Amino acid sequence: MSDTALTATLDSVTRDLLAAARAAGADAADAVAIEERALSVDIRKGALEHAERAEGLDIGLRVFVGQRQACISSSDTRPETLQAMAARAVAMAREAPEDQHAGLADPQQLAARRDAEGLELFDPGDELSPEVLAEHARRAEAAALEVPGVAQVQAASAAQTRQSIWLAASNGFSGGYMRSGHHLSCVAISGEGTGMERDYAAEGRIFAADLPSPEEIGALAGARTASRQGARRPKTGTYPVLFDERIAASLIGHLLSAINGAAIVRGSSWLRDAMGTQVLPRGLSLHENPLRPRSSGSRPFDAEGLGSYARDLVSDGVLQGWVLDLSSARKLGLASTASASRGTSGPPQPSISNVALTQGPHSRDALIAQMGTGLLVTSMIGSTINPTTGDYSRGASGFWVENGEMTYPVNECTIAGNLREMLLRIIPANDARPHLSRVVPSLLVEGMILAGE
Numbered sequence: 338m339s340d341t342a343l344t345a346t347l348d349s350v351t352r353d354l355l356a357a358a359r360a361a362g363a364d365a366a367d368a369v370a371i372e373e374r375a376l377s378v379d380i381r382k383g384a385l386e387h388a389e390r391a392e393g394l395d396i397g398l399r400v401f402v403g404q405r406q407a408c409i410s411s412s413d414t415r416p417e418t419l420q421a422m423a424a425r426a427v428a429m430a431r432e433a434p435e436d437q438h439a440g441l442a443d444p445q446q447l448a449a450r451r452d453a454e455g456l457e458l459f460d461p462g463d464e465l466s467p468e469v470l471a472e473h474a475r476r477a478e479a480a481a482l483e484v485p486g487v488a489q490v491q492a493a494s495a496a497q498t499r500q501s502i503w504l505a506a507s508n509g510f511s512g513g514y515m516r517s518g519h520h521l522s523c524v525a526i527s528g529e530g531t532g533m534e535r536d537y538a539a540e541g542r543i544f545a546a547d548l549p550s551p552e553e554i555g556a557l558a559g560a561r562t563a564s565r566q567g568a569r570r571p572k573t574g575t576y577p578v579l580f581d582e583r584i585a586a587s588l589i590g591h592l593l594s595a596i597n598g599a600a601i602v603r604g605s606s607w608l609r610d611a612m613g614t615q616v617l618p619r620g621l622s623l624h625e626n627p628l629r630p631r632s633s634g635s636r637p638f639d640a641e642g643l644g645s646y647a648r649d650l651v652s653d654g655v656l657q658g659w660v661l662d663l664s665s666a667r668k669l670g671l672a673s674t675a676s677a678s679r680g681t682s683g684p685p686q687p688s689i690s691n692v693a694l695t696q697g698p699h700s701r702d703a704l705i706a707q708m709g710t711g712l713l714v715t716s717m718i719g720s721t722i723n724p725t726t727g728d729y730s731r732g733a734s735g736f737w738v739e740n741g742e743m744t745y746p747v748n749e750c751t752i753a754g755n756l757r758e759m760l761l762r763i764i765p766a767n768d769a770r771p772h773l774s775r776v777v778p779s780l781l782v783e784g785m786i787l788a789g790e
Contacts, residue, residue, distance in 0.1 A: 347503035357423035367506035377496035397681030448644030451512030477555035484559030510642035525562035536561035568746035577711035598665030607727030623651035627690035634774030643675035693776035706741035727756035
């Protein structure tokens with residue numbers, strides 16, 4: 338089936354679901370259909386280790402009976418199944434508790450655009466064959482093994498996905514779009530026994546032609562791994578910590594979680610009282626743009642049919658607003674920010690699309706020179722994050738910095754602090770990768786607690 342025919346099929350399925358819901362006694366309803374095709378290949382020692390293909394079409398129905406709602410999902414699109422789903426969902430809704438904030442968008446709130454034209458979210462080229470994906474992974478593995486110090490490659494993987502999404506509702510909304518993704522990764526290992534160290538390189542793009550070459554990815558994984566040979570625990574104390582660009586987005590991710598409307602409604606966010614206050618240093622802004630072309634986080638409309646738009650979440654360091662879907666917005670007496678996302682089995686929840694943090698004027702190397710003595714963190718494991726207080730503790734590894742220069746690799750250490758205080762002290766570099774959905778550069782944080790030897 339062609340992608341165009343498939344999208345038409347999803348449109349038809351959602352319309353049939355809505356008709357079945359009305360016939361079953363629903364006052365209102367929305368339906369979502371998601372079809373996905375995925376292929377992944379893993380190579381080890383030049384040979385195929387694992388290959389997986391997945392194809393499926395999932396449908397979800399949400400019905401309203403007064404102020405009561407229920408959700409149900411299936412992968413069967415036969416007419417009798419749709420009717421049974423609708424009847425079951427309506428019966429469930431009648432037994433559900435009332436929720437005065439539940440309900441669809443008013444028709445005047447709905448997005449004017451109903452597709453993703455111009456956003457370049459789908460690669461129209463031919464799907465890659467398993468043989469081509471295997472060859473890409475094999476080339477990445479070979480490039481990593483050529484790096485001196487690399488003992489073996491744990492895995493080299495290549496994958497592609499194609500997804501079609503359609504949303505329809507009884508308020509008149511009906512629209513959909515397609516996504517694609519191409520991914521290549523390599524994990525290399527240096528040393529032997531207890532002296533083994535591991536690192537990786539991975540890239541993902543919407544268009545296959547935008548991916549770096551397998552040789553680039555493999556060589557980068559190998560170089561990163563070889564540089565970690567001889568890692569040891571660093572000194573315990575209070576030091577500046579530089580979060581490498583690969584992981585710096587996790588810091589901003591904690592801020593995004595804290596301004597999610599679901600957390601604000603529950604009162605479980607460490608930023609629940611921070612609206613209109615300083616959460617980042619002056620001069621820094623955090624901009625969300627769901628309409629950025631060729632970005633995996635883009636969406637022309639949200640999961641409730643509201644039109645996407647760009648806005649500042651933080652402007653000049655000051656928090657501007659929460660991330661809201663219709664339900665959380667109604668509970669807070671505010672307007673939705675068109676931030677709803679959903680799968681097929683549950684109601685919408687607020688979520689973030691693409692964000693970009695203001696970059697600084699200096700390179701990562703310049704910040705390393707500026708920090709004097711401290712830690713450059715390149716990977717983290719585990720976490721203890723208190724969502725109510727913002728207390729932060731994570732296992733880390735990276736490189737020890739003395740007199741502004743990297744001196745030796747480190748592992749088995751813990752960094753700790755409080756997110757509210759940490760984010761007010763960040764100093765950004767200028768090395769963010771623009772194609773990512775979270776465009777965040779390396780971030781220097783002064784005065785973190787480091788537990789090592």
